[in-house]
Amino acid sequence: MPQWRKNGIVDRDAFRKAGENGFLMVWPDEKYGGLGDSDFRFEQIIIEETCRADCHEFFATVHSRLVGPYFEHFGSDEQKERFLPPCVSGKKILAIAMTEPGAGSDLAGMKTTLRQDGDHYILNGSKTYISNGINADLIIVAAKTDPENDPYAMALCVVESDMQGFARGQNLEKMGLKAQDTAELFFNDIQIPKDNILGDPRKGFFYMMQGLAEERLIGATQMSAAARKAFEVTREYVMERRAFGKAVADQQNTQFKMAEMEAEIDMLQVFVDHCVALHNQGKLTAVKAAKAKLQAAEIEWRMVDLGVQLHGGAGYMHEYPICRMFLDARISRILAGTSEIMKLIIGREVFSEQYKSFFE
């Protein structure tokens, strides 16, 4: 991991090795190389253990569970046969490109277009902040197909990195997540065969919305694991560090603050597990997923902030893991929908006819 941080990118070999050992895309059918079991708990364990091993910048889950399922849910049999096996094995790396310089939270504001031209389509536009953007071989790109009449008519098309007209920008320099490659992508008159369109070329927006609950659950799982890791790192430090003749852990302030966080993180874990169980039953709603993601991001943030504070000056030094955790955690309240957007989703239901209390 330290070398990947220096390089600003995860080694492609890590995907291949994860694939060889069965840790990438566990859910596809056995005929495509997977286990054929989409129980989200497999993914949850991989996410939690990756975080525990201090490898959370290895965005294998973006590949495995955030992008890969688009092939399963919206792809034809031919597309599944073509795209799934090399992704399960880690030979090909996946990314998803929705965000543009002028459109993030408000995806309907995107400018990238996909226009039909005889027996194929032509893709034009650009995307930014794309995770795995430098490593990716296959990128699912969202583009408008009827921009004049319907801002929500969008297609999801598969761009292959060797297609003419495809270019990557630089690996963007970020505040944290230093080992994760995040890039701008450019599409200049790319010819997209019809066979590379997933599902109905007008329904991409609807498809993306369908995937968002799971994306937020993935975020919540990762963030609650990161909060727990920051808690453990801080706990160890304050038990060892001495001030005024006793361990920092012996100060009542430290005990109260850590007790508050322990209670918050435990409750978060229970809610995340509840959402995982609902998801496995096909019952996870957008609102529940938004609640989990909102709380996970905010609790992680409170924990890393406390962690830095309890480390004192050491918390400000890169050589201490809590410093990196603090910098990496800042994205959690923005990525996969900002905390404000999560509140918007929850707030809409609170004041709607569909409102039900937790116990109903």
Ligand SMILES: Cc1cc2nc3c(=O)[nH]c(=O)nc-3n(C[C@H](O)[C@H](O)[C@H](O)COP(=O)(O)OP(=O)(O)OC[C@H]3O[C@@H](n4cnc5c(N)ncnc54)[C@H](O)[C@@H]3O)c2cc1C
């Ligand atoms: C490290 C990193 C990795 C990323 N990876 C990917 C990726 O792989 N693929 C991809 O497509 N995108 C990716 N993104 C983009 C990410 O999803 C967006 O940055 C995010 O959705 C926010 O969009 P934005 O940056 O345009 O912010 P904006 O939408 O411009 O928001 C700016 C501020 O306005 C607030 N705001 C916006 N609308 C409202 C509203 N209606 N009510 C209240 N407040 C509002 C927001 O909450 C935020 O505080 C990544 C971003 C980062 C930084």
